[in-house]
Amino acid sequence: xxxxxxxxxxxxxxxxxxxxxxxxxxxxxxxxxxxxxxxxxxxxxxxxxxxxxxxxxxxxxxxxxxxxxxxxxxxxxxxxxxxxxxxxxxxxxxxxxxxxxxxxxxxxxxxxxxxxxxxxxxxxxxxxxxxxxxxxxxxxxxxxxxxxxxxxxxxxxxxxxxxxxxxxxxxxxxxxxxxxxxxxxxxxxxxxxxx
Numbered sequence: 001x002x003x004x005x006x007x008x009x010x011x012x013x014x015x016x017x018x019x020x021x022x023x024x025x026x027x028x029x030x031x032x033x034x035x036x037x038x039x040x041x042x043x044x045x046x047x048x049x050x051x052x053x054x055x056x057x058x059x060x061x062x063x064x065x066x067x068x069x070x071x072x073x074x075x076x077x078x079x080x081x082x083x084x085x086x087x088x089x090x091x092x093x094x095x096x097x098x099x100x101x102x103x104x105x106x107x108x109x110x111x112x113x114x115x116x117x118x119x120x121x122x123x124x125x126x127x128x129x130x131x132x133x134x135x136x137x138x139x140x141x142x143x144x145x146x147x148x149x150x151x152x153x154x155x156x157x158x159x160x161x162x163x164x165x166x167x168x169x170x171x172x173x174x175x176x177x178x179x180x181x182x183x184x185x186x187x188x189x190x191x192x193x194x195x
Contacts, residue, residue, distance in 0.1 A: 004056040008108040030114040043099035051109035053083040058105025073177040152181045
């Protein structure tokens with residue numbers, strides 16, 4: 001079975017195919033592996049996120065607690081995704097979100113200090129960081145625009161299409177929270193689609 005570090009380095013090579021083995025070994029020397037159990041937290045709201053986490057196994061969700069005390073899910077991140085509140089991470093300011101494991105999860109963690117060190121070390125690492133940041137930004141923009149331009153049914157259908165592998169790994173209450181709809185509304189949407 002492939003180790004977590006090897007999975008991570010393969011993802012780096014996908015983004016930067018010209019990166020040398022020497023640079024990959026240097027990158028590997030700057031990361032650590034963190035194993036978390038279901039319900040454990042990778043990020044706590046109101047705390048500074050010290051490391052960005054690349055998920056090699058498992059599933060996490062990002063959420064905040066609204067003024068009424070309700071949890072509002074803003075994202076699900078699985079294998080190959082980064083678990084982060086990236087704007088707070090790069091500013092080293094407290095996050096507004098919790099990132100909690102929905103399954104036992106393995107993460108490759110890169111501290112903010114080591115990220116900055118890698119950026120100075122080689123343009124390969126800067127390029128990798130830029131592409132990761134662009135992917136995070138695109139995902140956030142897609143989420144924002146889904147609430148502006150799509151109906152709840154369209155949000156549900158798009159989620160099913162782009163995240164079909166996650167569907168049986170998340171609870172209906174978390175899915176409803178993510179889609180911004182009540183459970184009864186989701187039931188009606190699913191019945192309409194079934195007919």
